Amino acid sequence: MFLKIGVIGTGAIGQDHIRRITNNLTGAKIVAVTDVNAEQAKAIVQKENLDAKVYENGHDVINATEVDAVIVTSWGPTHEEFVLASIAAGKPVFCEKPLATTAEGCKKIVDAEIAYGKPLVQVGFMRRYDKGYRALKKVVDHDKIGEPLMVHCAHRAPSAPGFSGDMALTDSFVHEIDVLRWLLNDEYVSAQVILPRNTRLVDKALQDPHIVLLETKQGIRIDTEIFVNCQYGYDIQCQIVGETGIANLPEPSSVVLRSEAKLSTDILVDWKDRFIDSYDVELQEWINSTLKGEMNGPSAWDGYVVAVTADACVEAKHTGQIVPISIPECPSFYKKDFTLV
Numbered sequence: 001m002f003l004k005i006g007v008i009g010t011g012a013i014g015q016d017h018i019r020r021i022t023n024n025l026t027g028a029k030i031v032a033v034t035d036v037n038a039e040q041a042k043a044i045v046q047k048e049n050l051d052a053k054v055y056e057n058g059h060d061v062i063n064a065t066e067v068d069a070v071i072v073t074s075w076g077p078t079h080e081e082f083v084l085a086s087i088a089a090g091k092p093v094f095c096e097k098p099l100a101t102t103a104e105g106c107k108k109i110v111d112a113e114i115a116y117g118k119p120l121v122q123v124g125f126m127r128r129y130d131k132g133y134r135a136l137k138k139v140v141d142h143d144k145i146g147e148p149l150m151v152h153c154a155h156r157a158p159s160a161p162g163f164s165g166d167m168a169l170t171d172s173f174v175h176e177i178d179v180l181r182w183l184l185n186d187e188y189v190s191a192q193v194i195l196p197r198n199t200r201l202v203d204k205a206l207q208d209p210h211i212v213l214l215e216t217k218q219g220i221r222i223d224t225e226i227f228v229n230c231q232y233g234y235d236i237q238c239q240i241v242g243e244t245g246i247a248n249l250p251e252p253s254s255v256v257l258r259s260e261a262k263l264s265t266d267i268l269v270d271w272k273d274r275f276i277d278s279y280d281v282e283l284q285e286w287i288n289s290t291l292k293g294e295m296n297g298p299s300a301w302d303g304y305v306v307a308v309t310a311d312a313c314v315e316a317k318h319t320g321q322i323v324p325i326s327i328p329e330c331p332s333f334y335k336k337d338f339t340l341v
């Protein structure tokens with residue numbers, strides 16, 4: 001049995017997901033695609049030799065009778081509309097982040113899904129599927145370092161073409177916001193943003209780097225450096241300090257080279273390479289769950305919590321204040337235990 005998927009948006013990540021579903025994963029095939037750039041959609045159908053129809057717009061993909069489930073990989077501001085339309089059509093939908101560009105938009109999706117009565121939405125927070133983060137979570141869940149007290153993170157990218165305004169927080173840091181509450185089984189209560197000296201290598205209008213300080217309900221303090229023009233590579237760090245030990249996110253595997261009087265390893269430069277396996281696992285698990293009529297990944301509620309937290313970070317950046325984060329009680333519809341066995 002195949003899950004017949006329609007893809008809305010055939011840009012960078014849309015093409016990547018089409019390629020992996022067609023060539024690497026099992027249990028699904030792409031039967032419909034669309035993009036505002038129709039030529040681009042046609043080109044990917046040809047390139048991957050898909051037996052898929054190219055539709056004029058996202059709503060036609062969602063309503064196509066041959067489409068069982070939808071993947072939304074279009075531009076962020078279109079996500080809310082396509083996810084709401086998928087829920088209205090009763091079709092499971094995998095939406096790349098952001099679920100919506102505003103917390104209100106995410107809440108509308110949460111309300112629509114609850115009203116529909118069955119979970120249909122998964123958000124593309126792929127770090128939860130990364131082997132390293134899963135290993136780190138097991139260490140925490142199995143009490144190997146006692147209770148977590150502090151977390152030190154870094155999110156560094158060589159450059160951030162097209163970034164403006166607060167995108168380092170709303171586009172990059174959102175991955176930490178999601179994965180850290182999942183890792184710690186905790187919620188945030190406040191955010192503060194510190195603006196260090198700016199790198200000279202970006203336009204003066206773009207602040208880079210940022211330091212974000214988050215506090216959780218249990219009093220855990222998290223500091224994250226977000227430096228999206230660090231030049232040297234794509235480097236994701238996470239260290240959890242517990243009562244009895246320290247756990248570090250493993251480095252991606254790389255050959256350790258002894259040569260010319262140097263001991264060296266490569267550092268990745270592309271986020272797609274760093275999380276390539278996570279995207280495969282994420283989509284395979286989504287396909288498997290969807291075929292069983294289940295939804296087990298990051299939910300619309302998780303998308304909403306991330307949006308509320310990101311809004312607080314943006315406010316903290318612009319006011320210089322410690323901004324309280326008030327996350328409403330999670331509806332029972334979405335309650336789940338994040339502990340890994």
Ligand code: NAP
Nearest residue numbers: 009010011012013014035036037073074075076078096097
């Ligand atoms: P992209 O290369 O710009 O692709 C987006 C595509 O959607 C473009 O081809 C765009 O066409 C098309 N599009 C825009 N509005 C549309 C509409 N109404 N209907 C159909 N297609 C439409 O961007 P991307 O890097 O693939 O990112 C897409 C989304 O995925 C973003 O929300 C991004 O944040 C997210 N993302 C997530 C991750 C992750 O790690 N989870 C990684 C990358 C991206 P035009 O170019 O002609 O406007």
